[in-house]
Amino acid sequence: MTNLVQGTGTGTTRTTGIVGNGDSGGPVVSPHNDGGVLARGVISGMALGSSVKPCQGCAPVGRTCSRVVYFADLPNVLGRLGVQLSTTNF
Incomplete structure (x- = not known):
């Protein structure tokens, strides 16, 4: 896949x-100022090397985790497909 976006952890x-x-294939979201989240993209990969960090939560032996994620930008993908994301607040 081309045109991936790089995201990193903060704080x-x-x-x-x-x-x-x-x-x-999992979701990429970011916090929104209304307390919700914004859909940002779909996880494609991660950086290795100095970006490898301890895993959070489920961390079976041999699992590698990173503080840098590469993802397909959702607005870009939707625009290319000519579709819109429909959301509902609960």
């Missing part, structure tokens, strides 16, 4: 992984 996530093996 306390600078020292822990925000993405790991098996997370591909």
